[in-house]
Amino acid sequence: MHFSRVINILAVLIGMVFLSAVCTADETPKEKEGITWVKYDEGLKLAAKMEKTIFIDFYTNWCKFCHKMDKETFSNKEVIDYFNEHFIAVKINGESKTKMKLPQGEFDGRELARMFGVRGYPTYWFLKSNGEKINFISGYAPPQKFLPVLQYVGGKHYENMSFRDFVDKNSSK
Numbered sequence: 513m514h515f516s517r518v519i520n521i522l523a524v525l526i527g528m529v530f531l532s533a534v535c536t537a538d539e540t541p542k543e544k545e546g547i548t549w550v551k552y553d554e555g556l557k558l559a560a561k562m563e564k565t566i567f568i569d570f571y572t573n574w575c576k577f578c579h580k581m582d583k584e585t586f587s588n589k590e591v592i593d594y595f596n597e598h599f600i601a602v603k604i605n606g607e608s609k610t611k612m613k614l615p616q617g618e619f620d621g622r623e624l625a626r627m628f629g630v631r632g633y634p635t636y637w638f639l640k641s642n643g644e645k646i647n648f649i650s651g652y653a654p655p656q657k658f659l660p661v662l663q664y665v666g667g668k669h670y671e672n673m674s675f676r677d678f679v680d681k682n683s684s685k
Contacts, residue, residue, distance in 0.1 A: 566640075568636065569601070572605060
């Protein structure tokens, strides 16, 4: 009787070890999905090093359309893939008081929003890899409307054609 009890306990322990191994395999961390967002100061350095365009998302915590962009547009697989390949993506809370060290001095999110002339949220700025301003857009856009903007800027088409010409040229494909 005592022997069978030991066998039962061993069987339970072996089962627990097996289940633990299966569960652990399923819980292994997967590569992070989504846009790779970095801080502004880090983004400037990375863009210069990697020669990529900088995308800045000026947002606030209370902004309904900022949250909608995060939930619908910035979580879209095509948008994510294009961002991560062609841009250094930066998020700046336009109301943040956290200071960042930049070559020109220390600035917080409020000061950067003022420097970029942000008047509403969300506002998105595109910068060349050297930090030179390209242009900005504001407001919510669904993925299918936002992706052409990313492709226009990320492909540097702004250097030789208008956005309207770019859209017209690519809509005929």
